[in-house]
Amino acid sequence: MDGRGVTVNEFRARRLATLGLDPAEVGRIVELALAEDLGPRRQDVTSEATIPAGQRDVAEVVARADGVVAGLDVAAAVFEAVDAELVVELSADDGAHVSRGDVLAVVSGPTRALLTAERTALNLLCRMSGVATHTSAWTRELAGSKAQVLDTRKTTPGLRSLEKYAVRAGGGANKRMGLYDEAMIKDNHKLAAGGVAAAFRRIREASPGVTIQVEVTTLDEALEAVEAGADFLLCDNMAPPLLSRIVAAVGDRAQLEATGNLTLNTAAAYAATGVDYLSVGALTHSSPILDIALDLRS
Known part of the structure; x- marks a missing residue:
């Protein structure tokens, strides 16, 4: 990591730009957030020790409460930055009202990478969705x-x-x-x-x-x-x-x-x-x- 930021892939960059977000700025935020979590060696010591290198899995991003979701493409950028083999399929759109138990996205690929990216992606997604949910209450x-x-x-x-x-x-x-x-x-x-x-x-x-x-x-x-x-x-x-x-x-x-x-x-x-x-x-x-x-x- 050189401090210049993650390079968001072309597909994600187009989606972020459509939402009014600067892909380069999102990349810088993702880079800093991952650096905070992974440290200078960019290492998840738990996942590397407990999960075989070749293992692959599928995970669901699930709402645990009712609200308004925001930041799905930002979260996707985190997963993709950790490992380009991770595939993110979104099941909801930003601004949507979601209910507890709704699947918001499905992420598949190397298990180590999935779990390494998990907290950083969720930190941004949960924060942005909380702001959107609160704002929606005022709008009503x-x-x-x-x-x-x-x-x-x-x-x-x-x-x-x-x-x-x-x-x-x-x-x-x-x-x-x-x-x-x-x-x-x-x-x-x-x-x-x-x-x-x-x-x-x-x-x-x-x-x-x-x-x-x-x-x-x-x-x-x-x-x-x-x-x-x-x-x-x-x-x-x-x-x-x-x-x-x-x-x-x-x-x-x-x-x-x-x-x-x-x-x-x-x-x-x-x-x-x-x-x-x-x-x-x-x-x-x-x-x-x-x-x-x-x-x-x-």
């Missing part, structure tokens, strides 16, 4: 309103692209990928720059084409931001009555996002204010995994 709560649920940058280091993909698989939408693709003026920026208008002006001068979002905490701040030219406002820690007033005052001059301390129990009330989005960091920082296992066929 917002059904019937115009509001969409958004993710944030509160992601697991190194897994942002996979977790944001999982949000999409669960029916949610993505905000900016990082600090580089959109500008976001938050409270500390306003304090450092001397106000919303000053911060907005400086960003527009430095990066004329960048989208600028502004975090606001009062009606006056919202109106100031819109007058400065902002077309996307983050309404932070506001109760629904105040949000409703801002929606009425801003109209269609900017898109509005509710953010801060949102829960599934309050989602419908916030959506009813007329905001366009609910931003939920918990989609990625607090989603439990979806339990998925690998079982050898007897």
Whole structure:
């Protein structure tokens, strides 16, 4: 392993690209995950000691709980990276609602390789499916309103692209990928720059084409931001009555996002204010995994 990443095979690369994932980035993530598990000698001491080198088996990837699956092709890339002789046949699609006992994929080939890849593949698949399942719950709560649920940058280091993909698989939408693709003026920026208008002006001068979002905490701040030219406002820690007033005052001059301390129990009330989005960091920082296992066929 040279740190440049696993080369995903051509078939898997096409599938990943179709899903909106960069095959090269997936390869780098798989490489790091395998290196963490196998160590510098790339060795599974248990499987090598207990399983004859020529043994071959078939295994099923099985849901142990109800949920929404995401990351099947990523998991397949792990198996294929460990041994090109492993053949992965997917039995479900990302974004599908699955039930306990459903077979999501069948993997066949050298048994040592199967068991060596098992945990790394499942770690990624379970994590991504957990994010998709959690996102799906928010999507159901917002059904019937115009509001969409958004993710944030509160992601697991190194897994942002996979977790944001999982949000999409669960029916949610993505905000900016990082600090580089959109500008976001938050409270500390306003304090450092001397106000919303000053911060907005400086960003527009430095990066004329960048989208600028502004975090606001009062009606006056919202109106100031819109007058400065902002077309996307983050309404932070506001109760629904105040949000409703801002929606009425801003109209269609900017898109509005509710953010801060949102829960599934309050989602419908916030959506009813007329905001366009609910931003939920918990989609990625607090989603439990979806339990998925690998079982050898007897």
